Amino acid sequence: MSNPTGYSMQDATQDDSITQRAYLRLKSDLIACRLPPGQRINISRIQRETGFSQAAVREALSRLTSEGLAEIERHSGFRASPISxxxxxxxxxxxxxxxxxxxxxxxxxxxxxxxxxxxxxxxxxxxxxxxxxxxxxxxxxxxxxxxxxxxxxxxxxxxxxxxxxxxxxxxxxxxxxxxxxxxxxxxxxxxxxxxxxxxxxxxxxxxxxxxxxxxxxxxxxxxxxxxxxxxxxxxxx
Structure with missing residues (x-):
């Protein structure tokens, strides 16, 4: 059977792997405060420094938001969760x-x-x-x-x-x-x-x-x- 989208299970697995790597990298940076608490997260800079796509970085940050390590800002941005x-x-x-x-x-x-x-x-x-x-x-x-x-x-x-x-x-x-x-x-x-x-x-x-x-x-x-x-x-x- 033909695949009209041209998107294979292998592609999906690769996307998941990239997102997981982005998630682990960002989680480590947030825990170690290399992304300082309360600071806005520059997705474009992370993309340049790591080579991850913006989509992978955004998906990883969405996961980290659910874990309380990041927060969603207005206008679709993210910041490292503040501490006090x-x-x-x-x-x-x-x-x-x-x-x-x-x-x-x-x-x-x-x-x-x-x-x-x-x-x-x-x-x-x-x-x-x-x-x-x-x-x-x-x-x-x-x-x-x-x-x-x-x-x-x-x-x-x-x-x-x-x-x-x-x-x-x-x-x-x-x-x-x-x-x-x-x-x-x-x-x-x-x-x-x-x-x-x-x-x-x-x-x-x-x-x-x-x-x-x-x-x-x-x-x-x-x-x-x-x-x-x-x-x-x-x-x-």
Whole structure:
């Protein structure tokens, strides 16, 4: 049978692949704040720099809008979603609501192999954090290892809808770590907290692990709000 449009399934697959590559590139740039929060996204410039078509870039940005990383502007434009300290508190409070039951389920169902992954990923995350603070590694490397730790931590959670929702909020948290870069230094000062947190998990002391989890959230919220209140120059422009 002839194809009157001349458009094949192979063409469709190639278009999907190009759009997916554009999506992954733009998502990475938005999370790392290489596309600064609140700034209008120049689609023509992205097209020139990446070689992606305008159609692929627009479709990718539409997907990222549904994930809260970009916003649609009037006259069919896009901008990187803005962030604020008020937004960080609200984001953290929502994350706590989701993370607590995920953590409870993970501790209940995680096995010996899971414990090994926790120890390995927290070790790598801690080492990379120290290198970032010392200026020997880029922040991207730490955030990648930190994400690997939290993915491992919550992976035994049996409620995949909770886990999926938590992951979407975690992606937003990473944007704040790229905006308030002094968070890396502050998190290095929490090394004893992380040791106690891991010890509680390995001891299957769920209540203590959850209490430490919530305490850490409050400490980080207070620190970010302090940075904003004092106008700390470490906040990215």
């Amino acid at each position: 300290t008020t937004g960080f508190r609200e984001l953290s409070e929502a994350s706590m609501v989701l993370e607590v039951p995920c953590l409870r389920s993970a501790i209940e169902h995680g096995g010996l192999e899971w414990e090994g992954k926790l120890l390995a990923t927290i070790h790598m995350s801690s080492r990379m954090l120290a290198e970032v603070v010392e200026g020997r590694a880029e922040l991207d490397k730490y955030t990648a290892h930190r994400e690997a730790f939290y993915d491992a931590l919550l992976s035994p959670c049996e409620n995949k809808w909770l886990l999926k929702s938590w992951k979407q909020l975690y992606v937003q948290q990473m944007r704040y770590r790229h905006t308030f870069r002094k968070l890396a230094e502050y998190e290095l000062s929490l090394s004893e907290y992380y040791r106690n947190f891991i010890d509680a998990i390995l001891a299957r002391d769920t209540d203590r692990a959850i209490a430490l989890c919530l305490e850490k959230y409050e400490k980080v919220i207070d620190f970010v709000e302090h940075l904003e209140a004092t106008g700390d120059e470490a906040k990215a422009s």
